[in-house]
Amino acid sequence: MKKIVYFDNAATSYPKPKTVLKAMKYYFEKVGGSPGRSGHRMSISASRLIEDVRETVAKVFNCPDTSRIIFTKNITEAINICLFSLLKSGDNIVTTSIEHNSVMRPIRYLEQNGISVSIVNCFPDGSIDPNAVSRKINKKTKLVISTHASNVIGTILPIEEIALITKEKNIPFLIDCAQTAGAIPIDIDLQKFTNCILGFTGHKGLLGPTGTGGMCIGTDVNISSLIHGGTGSNSDKDIQPDFLPDKLESGTINIVGIAGLKAGIDFLINEGIPKVREHEKNLVNIFIKNTDQIKSIKIYGTKDPDKQIGLISFNVKNLSPSEVCFLLDYKYSIMSRTGLHCNPNAHKTIGTFPDGTVRFSFSYFNTVDQVKKSILALKELSMNKYN
Amino acid sequence: MDGVITFFSSQQVIKAEKVLKKAGFKIMLIPGPREISPNCGVALCFEFEKQIEVQLNLKDNNIIFEKIHYFPEVKKISKWIE
Numbered sequence: 001m002k003k004i005v006y007f008d009n010a011a012t013s014y015p016k017p018k019t020v021l022k023a024m025k026y027y028f029e030k031v032g033g034s035p036g037r038s039g040h041r042m043s044i045s046a047s048r049l050i051e052d053v054r055e056t057v058a059k060v061f062n063c064p065d066t067s068r069i070i071f072t073k074n075i076t077e078a079i080n081i082c083l084f085s086l087l088k089s090g091d092n093i094v095t096t097s098i099e100h101n102s103v104m105r106p107i108r109y110l111e112q113n114g115i116s117v118s119i120v121n122c123f124p125d126g127s128i129d130p131n132a133v134s135r136k137i138n139k140k141t142k143l144v145i146s147t148h149a150s151n152v153i154g155t156i157l158p159i160e161e162i163a164l165i166t167k168e169k170n171i172p173f174l175i176d177c178a179q180t181a182g183a184i185p186i187d188i189d190l191q192k193f194t195n196c197i198l199g200f201t202g203h204k205g206l207l208g209p210t211g212t213g214g215m216c217i218g219t220d221v222n223i224s225s226l227i228h229g230g231t232g233s234n235s236d237k238d239i240q241p242d243f244l245p246d247k248l249e250s251g252t253i254n255i256v257g258i259a260g261l262k263a264g265i266d267f268l269i270n271e272g273i274p275k276v277r278e279h280e281k282n283l284v285n286i287f288i289k290n291t292d293q294i295k296s297i298k299i300y301g302t303k304d305p306d307k308q309i310g311l312i313s314f315n316v317k318n319l320s321p322s323e324v325c326f327l328l329d330y331k332y333s334i335m336s337r338t339g340l341h342c343n344p345n346a347h348k349t350i351g352t353f354p355d356g357t358v359r360f361s362f363s364y365f366n367t368v369d370q371v372k373k374s375i376l377a378l379k380e381l382s383m384n385k386y387n
Numbered sequence: 388m389d390g391v392i393t394f395f396s397s398q399q400v401i402k403a404e405k406v407l408k409k410a411g412f413k414i415m416l417i418p419g420p421r422e423i424s425p426n427c428g429v430a431l432c433f434e435f436e437k438q439i440e441v442q443l444n445l446k447d448n449n450i451i452f453e454k455i456h457y458f459p460e461v462k463k464i465s466k467w468i469e
Binding site: 035036037038039040043044047048050051054065066067232233234235241243245246 | 395398399404405418419429449451
């Protein structure tokens, strides 16, 4: 069995730092209790742990108030909470043409219920003109939502410029950081951009386990809950508390997962997110430099490592994306992601719908040697060896 | 200890514990006495004579609490753990 090369970190990161597993084991063995549910020491220890995690998350997202950091089971849940809370019939939402289905599907559902949708077209390399966002905003616009970076071609969007536009117009701006949290520094200061919400997932760039995610909510945004229930607080009343984080965290939180998430983020903070960014950028650079001259390989996106995160979409002439994915796995032990990446709109934008592309997505644990190995594999595939 | 601070949210109790411990106050977290608050499951015991300093400290750190109580019944707990 060949050594596995894992290039599907945009789906979920692998491997995780060993400390993640240790932290989860520590919770099960030594902490054990349910946070906020009792006054005994195990429950209090669990509450302390959760607050420590909020403080750690706050460092990554420049969030000044830990009570405005909400944990959910993933970013999809956080996005749904925001959309369903902030929009009602007659309102308008502005978004981009490269959004993931975690954004587009709830938006299309809301559209059937009287909410108008304005989509700003991105260029074929995934980039966007922030002024085009501004032009789409009208008096009925109650939310702008944009990905921070495309999950299909990696293009980084100018979220700070959109944050400035929306702040000026006093409209909440939800930023989908699914692909960027932990992978690149997030240049949105929630102390300044009080209209912004940063949604994150725990199991990708932040190196935590699946089942973790959440959002950091700016102080000008008031979000109500989709899920109502027990919080450990206001137990004498049968109505939902109106304070954060309890208002948005009903039911027992995924504390073992969140304990692991803290260890993932601590690892990144110790290494330094700018260092992680440089490493992944270097891998992208090596890949692009060595494949750009191969005529039968077509790379999509900006082809500029400064303008994209650590992922690349490409196709190999005369092979379908799924054939390439299969051959990479079975002949070279390279794990890639094929198809439409839960994002038909982005593929329409870049001109690869309905066939899709093959995607490599790197992590801090991938090496230059692995990328070189993948380039050799692709060279072999491009020579029609398996046609 | 003869003072008790009650909170709405358990997150705020933990925040309070952190900042007050750091500032050197003698404190302890206990199950919230039902007589004074039905809100959060945990309350914070402290020495009531320090109430002004404690209150200022919490305010400076934007910690939201429900109420500060003089609650001498809690002395029992202090004795139990001596």
